[in-house]
Amino acid sequence: MLTLTCPYCGVKAEETELAPGGEAHLKRSGPGSSDEEFESYLFARKNPKGVHFERWRHSYGCGKWFLAARCTATLEVFGTYPAQTPAPTPDILAAIKAKRPEWEGYE
């Protein structure tokens, strides 16, 4: 069972307390964007086998959205951080690099 620590209220929440929200750090396409950009924003997903950044909501807790870095091949959690973060923080990247030295990094 997956356990994530909510970065807002500090509660170690197991997955029945949380709601998954898909890939994090998607760049939103605004009016005037091309069909390709909308397709990429709405549908195309990295879906990596390995390090993945994703959105979660502490739905049966504080109710806030946060972000998590997790390995989809092992379910290992590298860390969680607030949703108001446009890209993975240096702390998170360092934590991932420590456990996955071969990881190519966030693009």
Add this chain to the structure above:
Amino acid sequence: MAQRRYSLFAVAREAMRFHSGWERAWTSPEPKKRYDVIVVGAGGHGLATAYYLGKNHGIRNIAVIEKGWLGGGNTGRNTTIIRSNYLQDPSAALYEKARALYEDLSQDLNYNVMFSPRGLLMLAQTEHEVRGYKRTVHANTLQGVETEWIDAKRVKDLVPIINIDGPRYPVLGALYQARGGTARHDAVAWGYARACSAMGMDIIQQCEVTGIRTANGRVQGIDTTKGAIDCGKLAIVVAGHSSVLAEMAGFRLPIESMALQALVSEPIKPCMDVVVMANTVHGYMSQSDKGEMVIGGGTDGFNNYTQRGSWQHIEETVRALIETFPMISRLKMLRQWGGIVDMTGDRSPILSTTPVENIFVNCGWGTGGFKAIPGSGWAMADLVARGQPGPLAADFGLNRFREGRFIDESVAAGVAH
């Protein structure tokens, strides 16, 4: 390789000589340097693609590459349900093609896939479902798919063990497909594999693809753990790992891989001779020939490649089914397992050309791929052989996401497949 036919005569003959004359059902060759077509993934869909390429299009210089063992992915992990009662026209056409091919697949392959059109019910347990399923029946009538709306009394007649007047979700009726049912999932993969091998195709197991070589936007070949292999065309038919293969070829897919679980109970005497799906409470159940109650439920909501699901989903499914079938409450669980399903946004599959010339993808079957295997292989073979989709696959291209032309079965069929 020339194969002896399986027949009653063959059984009698082998009975006389201590079964010493049975041959291996398929060969295990080393890969050649080059093939006209390489199919990645020796599950049902991949093997069916290779089979119909040989049978319908005369292309036989084919390798089917498999990372693990043949039929060991979702083909061997599903709940074996076959139906075609879909709302949207393109889906109904494709799934009904598959269901129709299942009818005489055993004769076609000379391999008993144990297709059992025992009848399938999708329970309506809310007023909205009643309206939705009545609409599906009308749509199916226009599509030439034989389904009917039946009332709660008929449901009880067909399924005596069901509880139709539960307090929260009473059974109000059902969408009934009399020629839906089940088949032996492993046998489908084994039957196609044997038939492919008989046509001279190479099925190469324990061989993982590590890279896809392209030049000038065109596929050249693949790198594998058994060395480099060149190909004219490449068909990627790998379900849960589609995004990983697409990444190697340099494009992204509208797919998320998630864990879906199923379980079986201890075997009991025959008590239910139809398949029952309850989409509102989210569980479905049938009884296998061995007597186990085969139970499936919903997917986990997060990306996962581990073939292990979350325990609470099993609990939810079983809780819901115990309300619907009170007599199963004392059954022990025998086995539980998971598979990685490839979910698309509209819950419809992708049969498509790709940004790389001569690479084709067949994926996105999500939670409901087994029922589609023969139709999927048929349509995919057509796509690979001609380089462009035929009538069955035309609406299932990747371009539908760019054009907003969805085949929205997520709303139409509910969540369970």
